[in-house]
Amino acid sequence: DTEVTQTPKHLVMGMTNKKSLKCEQHMGHRAMYWYKQKAKKPPELMFVYSYEKLSINESVPSRFSPECPNSSLLNLHLHALQPEDSALYLCASSQVGRGLANNEQFFGPGTRLTVL
Amino acid sequence: GDSVTQMEGPVTLSEEAFLTINCTYTATGYPSLFWYVQYPGEGLQLLLKATKADDKGSNKGFEATYRKETTSFHLEKGSVQVSDSAVYFCAVRYNQAGTALIFGKGTTLSVSS
Numbered sequence: 001d002t003e004v005t006q007t008p009k010h011l012v013m014g015m016t017n018k019k020s021l022k023c024e025q026h027m028g029h030r031a032m033y034w035y036k037q038k039a040k041k042p043p044e045l046m047f048v049y050s051y052e053k054l055s056i057n058e059s060v061p062s063r064f065s066p067e068c069p070n071s072s073l074l075n076l077h078l079h080a081l082q083p084e085d086s087a088l089y090l091c092a093s094s095q096v097g098r099g100l101a102n103n104e105q106f107f108g109p110g111t112r113l114t115v116l
Numbered sequence: 117g118d119s120v121t122q123m124e125g126p127v128t129l130s131e132e133a134f135l136t137i138n139c140t141y142t143a144t145g146y147p148s149l150f151w152y153v154q155y156p157g158e159g160l161q162l163l164l165k166a167t168k169a170d171d172k173g174s175n176k177g178f179e180a181t182y183r184k185e186t187t188s189f190h191l192e193k194g195s196v197q198v199s200d201s202a203v204y205f206c207a208v209r210y211n212q213a214g215t216a217l218i219f220g221k222g223t224t225l226s227v228s229s
Contacts, residue, residue: 006159033216040203040222040224041221041222042205042219042220042221042222043160043205043217043219045216045217048216056216088159090159090160092160104150104162104165105162105209105216105217106162107152107159107160107161107162108159109158109159110158110159
């Protein structure tokens with residue numbers, strides 16, 4: 001299984017809602033990532049988990065709260081979002097370590113989020 | 117800091133034309149280099165990669181060679197198809213645990229029949 005799955009595919013939420021994005025992989029990868037991608041822009045890194053511990057937080061507002069409950073799952077909890085947070089949210093995973101073979105990131109199809 | 121520079125798009129070609137998309141990077145050390153493709157409405161797919169100098173990555177007729185002397189990783193295809201229309205991202209990643217990808221701005225390719 002070389003797939004990263006994300007649910008839901010599309011999400012529309014109001015500014016007072018609480019919702020969660022989910023990501024799952026069964027490749028045995030111990031690094032997982034959240035990226036945000038605005039239209040016609042490259043993905044921007046938000047968070048990195050390594051061995052289920054948060055290792056990078058790229059100064060993301062606290063209305064985004066990541067969670068890694070186990071080595072296969074990654075969640076992104078959303079609360080009190082703003083319309084400018086509307087974007088494609090991409091999850092990725094990779095192996096961890098210094099070996100050259102460990103560098104490939106596998107991306108999920110993304111969740112397209114619209115905040116009204 | 118580390119960065120990736122891609123040629124600005126959009127690139128518009130006719131079917132069977134030759135494609136080159138330029139990519140250069142600033143390097144401290146020996147990064148791995150990648151090209152990702154994003155088709156309309158989809159996530160990113162790895163197109164090809166190279167992990168050391170002079171390596172050539174290839175896939176689906178696309179090729180790119182890791183040129184350390186010019187810090188470049190230009191993407192080429194000899195004959196594009198309409199189905200190649202997508203956004204192409206060059207990216208680098210350094211060989212350190214937990215280091216995420218650094219992406220270029222992306223180049224939109226539009227191929228007409």
